[in-house]
Amino acid sequence: MTSTSHDPVQLLRDRFISAMRAALGPDCPPDPDPLIGPARNPKFGDYQSNAAMPLGKALGRPPREIAQQIVDHLDLAGIALPPDDSTIAGPGFINIRLAPDAYAGLLDALDTPDLGVEKPAAPETIVVDLCGVNLAKQMHVGHLRATVIGDALARIFERLGHRVIRQNHVGDWGLPIAMVTAHVADLARRGTIDLDKLTLDDLDTAYRAAQRDCSPDRRGLEAVRRYDLGPKAEAELEEQVAGAEEALERAKQTLIRLQSHDGATVAMWQRIADVTMSACHAICRRLHANVPPESAAGESTYRDELAGVVDDLVNRGLAVESDGALVIDLKDAGIAEPLLIRKSDGGFLYATTDLAGIRRRVQKLGADRCVYAVDARQGLHFKQAFAGAIKAGYARKPDGSDARLEHAAFGTVLGEDNKPFKTRSGENVKLSDLLDEAVVRAGEQIKEKNPDLPADEQRKVAEAVGISAIKYADLSSDRVRDYVFSFDRMLMFEGDTGPYLLYALVRIRSIFRNAAEQFGVTESDIDARRPGFALDAPEERALALALLQYPGVLESTAEALEPHRLCTYLRTLAEEFSRFFQQCPVLKAPDEATRGARLRLCRLTGKVLGDGLTTLGLIPVERM
């Protein structure tokens, strides 16, 4: 497999594979992996191969001997310095230092419109489950993660040239939704609310009221009777229980009417859906998360498929009865807990819907890969649903293989007290309030640090910085871990934060504003003339090495479904740029050639940084 890549890792990989084949002959594995990566420590070189040690183990020979053999057959012409005494080190590391004149060529090759990211040979269709709002409920921090992480993953796939289909699996069906529908209908009938001016706040309140009204306090009633707390308390609770049972019954009737497409009931439900979804889409737009209306694929859209799914599973003997319910046994997949697909009362469960969801994604949407950005607490559920879907053949692709089904699980957002992020009274924090506060705080800092910014730009910048800060805080640590939500930390303008990354880009923009003023040179001039890279200073070479890693980082981020890798990379890139910027004068460079070379380096850094930030879903600005 030859590569036309300009990514040094790929180039070195090809050279190493040839060398390994030549050096080891029949001992060489059929698909040798040279294990090339950026050098762990710059003092050893720029890149390293770790292939000799595992080979030594496999062949039962000293790894250094194997390393020597590989090096003897290694042709590094045009890429790296020829091997010397320090090439093989330690137990058998092979260290590579790029040839000084290779840097410029590699960077020049990277400086294409797609920044070295090659179109995939076979683009995949990847369905990303994200956002997952519920009808009649405010979005909160949980939705923040599902939206921000899901959108970032989707953007990364898109950036790599895959076909991405976003699915907002809206919780818009079932008894809880029927409860709130019935409740809102009641309120409307009594004239307590105005349907024309219905807000999500109204619905959120109604949702909780409906939940309460439909939960009979039987334990309370028992307790009152057991401890004989008096006829008054007993009567109150009896009334509560009776009322709740009645409300629950009405909700069930409402659900039946919904299922049978009763006009007035459906209209009420639709009104609730419209209000919820327009609020959801407004928040997503504000978050710069691409969750368009057409990505909505609520549970309701599966309602007519569920009976078919269950019949199918029963007919094929995959689902069996157990205690009156229907289950799929998954012991052969190593899962003790069976997957419930129908309740003993005949109702379907969310697993049923998710099976139908997988079937639709793979069979109808053509998914090669289904990614679910969903809370880690759903781990067992997805393990079961995936195993069940595979067992049922719902994940089978036309070529006979199974689509990849992956749960991009994320941890809980915690408050400063290390407990799940809630208000003091134990309520979920509204996502919109959270965004507001981040923006206000960002605005205060911007006003202080850059008072000359016109007021309207200040507002725009504060919005971008505040939102980016929240998103970066959510994306920058390992997905599955819980993290503590702290405005103070995420909005620091230094350190590992969104604002710091935005700032690095702002400095580059500023250089070009000055370059235009002082020398009449613009970014598009640099793009057109493409002045040669110089890369004499160590800071320039370090920055160049960082830039060259970009395509590889995007790949590994997509493979692992871990946006924090891209975050870490961008922060390192920003740091390398700051070092370069500190050490190497650009506009005050000693001569015109150096100035041009450094402007070109700034330009390319700006492109990669800007591209990376956008790919994560952050919002770059010109000034801040």
Next chain:
RNA sequence: GCGCGCGUAGCUCAAUUGGAUAGAGCACCUGACUACGGAUCAGGAGGUUGGGGGUUCGACUCCCUCCGCGCGUACCA
């Protein structure tokens, strides 16, 4: 009970998936042509990677065991 996840510097987090002397940021200390945006940079200090055992050339990473925290464990989604 069983299962899953987590435990790394005072704090918040990384570690190319088994590689070299475990790295960053905050906070702390010392410096930087009086600043191409200092919202920066250079340096210092800070560690028995929860404990113990094992696997091997090599372990934060894999296996066993114990401790602590969180979550999940069939008719809610």
